[in-house]
Amino acid sequence: xPIRLTSQVYGKSSVRLTKVTRHADRHELIELNVDVALxxxxxxxxxxxxxxxxxxxxxxxxxxxxxxxxHPLTDPESFALALASHFVDRNEHVSAxxxxxxxxxxxxxxxxxxxxxxxxxxxSGELRTCRARRTRSTVELTAGLTGLxxxxxxxxxxxxxxxxxxxxxxxxxxxxxxxxxxxxxSYGPSAVGDAQYDWNATHDRIRDAMIGVFVEHKSLAVxxxxxxxxxxxxxxxxxxxxxxxxxxxxxxxxxxxxPLGKQNKNEIFVTTSEPFGRITAVLERE
Numbered sequence: 001x002p003i004r005l006t007s008q009v010y011g012k013s014s015v016r017l018t019k020v021t022r023h024a025d026r027h028e029l030i031e032l033n034v035d036v037a038l039x040x041x042x043x044x045x046x047x048x049x050x051x052x053x054x055x056x057x058x059x060x061x062x063x064x065x066x067x068x069x070x071h072p073l074t075d076p077e078s079f080a081l082a083l084a085s086h087f088v089d090r091n092e093h094v095s096a097x098x099x100x101x102x103x104x105x106x107x108x109x110x111x112x113x114x115x116x117x118x119x120x121x122x123x124s125g126e127l128r129t130c131r132a133r134r135t136r137s138t139v140e141l142t143a144g145l146t147g148l149x150x151x152x153x154x155x156x157x158x159x160x161x162x163x164x165x166x167x168x169x170x171x172x173x174x175x176x177x178x179x180x181x182x183x184x185x186s187y188g189p190s191a192v193g194d195a196q197y198d199w200n201a202t203h204d205r206i207r208d209a210m211i212g213v214f215v216e217h218k219s220l221a222v223x224x225x226x227x228x229x230x231x232x233x234x235x236x237x238x239x240x241x242x243x244x245x246x247x248x249x250x251x252x253x254x255x256x257x258x259p260l261g262k263q264n265k266n267e268i269f270v271t272t273s274e275p276f277g278r279i280t281a282v283l284e285r286e
Contacts, residue, residue, distance in 0.1 A: 005046055011037035011098075012060040019073050026117040030073050031104040034080075036060040038087060039096040053093050063087075076101040076130040077143055077199040081192070084134035096135040102146075103128040124149045128203065129184065141192050143199070144184035145207060151178040151250075156219040174266060176252040177219060183210065183233070183245045191239040206233045206240070222249050222279045230283040242284045249277035 013035045021028040036057075044050035067086060073079050080099040087097035105128055106120040125147040133140045159171035185206065191197050209232040219225040226247050233243050252269035 005043055008042050008046060009037050009039050010042070010054075010057070011035065012057040012064075015061050015064045017064060017068055019068055021073070028074070029106050029120055030076075031106060032076055032079075033102045033104075034064050034083070035098075035100040036064070036083065036087070037098040037100075038091075038094050039098075040091070040094040042093075055087070055091060055094070060087075075199040075203075076103045076128065077132070077141060080130050080132035081134070081139065081141065084132045084139075088134050088136065096133060098131065098133045101130045103130070125180075139192050141187045142184050143187065143203060144182070145203075146182045148181040148183075148207075148211075149178075150181055150211070150214050151176065152215065155217070156225075158221055176269060177222070177225070178250040178252060179222070179247040180250065181210065181214075181229075181245070181247055183230075183243060185233065185237075185240045185243040188239050188241050202237055202239070205236045209233050209236045222247055222277065223281070226279055226281055227283070230281065234283060234285065242282065244280070244282045246278065246280040249279065251276060 015034040015036070016032075017034060018029070018031045038055060038060075040053075042053055044052070045054045063086060064083065067083060068079070071079050071082055080101050083099045084097040088094055104122065105126055106122060108115040109119045109121050110116070111119075126149070127146050128143075129146055130143045131141070153176055154174055156175050156177035157173045158175065159173065161167075161169075161171075183206075191202075210229040213229045213232045214225060217225045217228055226245050230243050230245050234240055251272045253272060254264055254266065255268045255270055257264045257268060
């Protein structure tokens with residue numbers, strides 16, 4: 001039976017990049033993990049080991065650092081777009097380039113009521129994400145965040161669900177709501193084609209909108225809150241036609257203090273990591 005090569009994609013993963021921009025009055029810091037993936041005609045490399053059309057993955061790594069030196073790198077989106085364009089424009093046999101980034105959100109330390117000019121602090125495991133894909137005729141850009149911890153101790157209920165012989169979960173009107181938010185949204189052509197577009201302000205605006213809903217929403221289900229957060233994100237940015245969200249339900253289970261001769265006044269819980277509920281949804285403009 002004949003065998004043919006039906007897909008060929010290769011690249012460099014986990015290129016770690018830190019750039020410090022040293023202004024006279026302050027230093028700016030950005031830290032990225034960059035993946036490069038190329039599509040195109042590399043058939044001879046796979047079938048007979050002819051590498052004349054293969055852009056070495058080490059060259060990809062060096063390109064990340066070389067372009068970073070010349071790029072202002074104030075945001076991951078514009079840098080990912082520049083990298084994708086570089087590989088497609090430089091190589092006629094490359095049909096598409098996909099650049100994926102994950103940014104560690106270092107935040108400036110505040111001392112004596114003022115942001116320090118060159119010191120930063122980390123925090124949670126939250127990452128800011130971005131993916132740019134450039135072909136010969138199209139440019140696609142998605143951005144988002146992953147691993148944003150959110151928790152509130154009230155304003156969360158869950159009741160009215162079906163019950164059968166395997167249902168033991170009690171209905172509750174006041175429970176802890178904890179999750180790690182993942183969100184990814186796509187940008188329309190008006191944003192991608194605007195060289196002056198403020199990617200940082202848009203990211204912050206969408207992030208703040210989702211957090212604001214989480215804080216204030218009287219949740220009847222994780223699903224309901226997730227949908228409201230997606231609605232709010234799209235409401236603050238008309239350039240976003242689609243957003244996907246995932247919210248694992250990180251359970252805090254009330255501890256039975258009866259055997260200890262005590263009453264649990266909805267105060268003592270055991271934190272569980274597994275198993276967990278996983279709630280997802282995709283919202284699109286009509």
